Amino acid sequence: MLLIPCPWCGPREDDEFTFGGEADFPRPAEPEALTDEQWADYLFMRDNRRGRHREQWCHTAGCRRWFIVERDTVTNEILGAGTYGGSP
């Protein structure tokens, strides 16, 4: 089980949360301007890193807010958590 540090509610067990996949790939501002390859890259391709991984979580059964966690995907160690843009 993971103990996930919600920036607003503090550390809670992982069954209160929903995993939201990798962080740091914003939706393209003009999707219609992309080639098929660029759109596929945004939609499907993932870094799927072995090691340090920045990812999105939602505190579904708590404050219901999204935030970013950095975790090691081999050891499951939580390396840090933060909000989008750094402000709560």
Add this chain to the structure above:
Amino acid sequence: MQFYSLPNLIRRGLRGHKDWTPAWRKAEPRPSYDVVIVGAGGHGLATAYYLAKLHGVTNVAVLERGWLGGGNIGRNTAIVRSNYLWDASAHIYEFSLKLWEGLSQELNYNVMFSQRGLLNIAHSEQEMRDLARRVGANRLNGIDAELLSTAEISKLVPVLNTSPDTRYPVLGGTLQRRGGVARHDAVAWGYARAADALGVDIIENCEVTGIRTANGRVTALETTRGEIRAGTVGLVVAGNATVLASMAGIRLPIQSHPLQALVTEPLKPVFDPVVMSAAVHVYVHQTDRGELVLGAGIDAPVSYDLNGNFRIIEHVLAAVSELFPIFSRVRMLRQWAGTVDVCPDASPIISGTPIKGLFMNCGWGTGGFKATPGSGWVFAHTLAHQEPHPLNEPFSLDRFTSGALIDEHGAAAVAH
């Protein structure tokens, strides 16, 4: 290769079993091969075997980071079936099932393929409609499939709780009688032995650390045991496909998750078929030794951790106790996890890549074991001809750009 047979067993037995030779050589890496396959698991070894057997390509090495068969070929729940919904999947899994049916003879190695039947049970009206649709689709593809009522299921598996007052009552199900289980380690060992006998070098403790390319072509692999040149490279590494592909600058639509399984203490034989429930996320069968093998769903977060979340175990055991009250006090012997590489459409990638000579067979997600013979067969064809066989053409990496996905999430009665 020493032929395994009853007369040979008796002859060597009378001599005290002293002159058996190892089933395969411990090969040393040579500087260059025609084809190098990365990953000595089921799919990789099957690929090497069919390359040598059917295509006459014997200057082949299979590289393995750890030990032969130590990855997902030894971590799955050994289930074999072909009752997939979509044509592309149905064709390749049914082709594979047909190879399973002759595999022990083909390899002269008992893979203990046991067609004990595979039962998918449904717990809602919508699931019943979906199953009926899948039975129709299977039959159109020549795959055996039957729709069963609750009474028929109760007769087939008397220990399954089919009373209407359970938390999720069993409303019916489907049966594929040709489905079943196989001895998963034996599959790796059998293919390794047969490939080795045809001249394939199987090199363990040899980790690939880099992929060399020149002018858009693969030229060599850097490994912990030196550089190995190859004109054709096949990456067949469940659980590390992204890591390997990234060495060649290729991005994949894959996310890796732990998938757990458990095994109980041995019991007397109590039920025959494999029982799967997609709704409560459990699949269970009894091995020839009497243990129950229980499979669970994946951990939601991306992870390469080989323990898995304990919450999943609680969930699967709750489901098993509800479906099979008779097992509620059975003790678990052990638990393990494997890393599964899941594609967005829950279908594999058996494909060329933007780099010439570099091919991938990966992304099998939670269901690669059943495909082992067929996957090796089509991938060997792909490597030998440098282009896909019609059976694996739909499973290209390009489908994520073209949009021609093969959406088996849910559709294939995948239990997660």
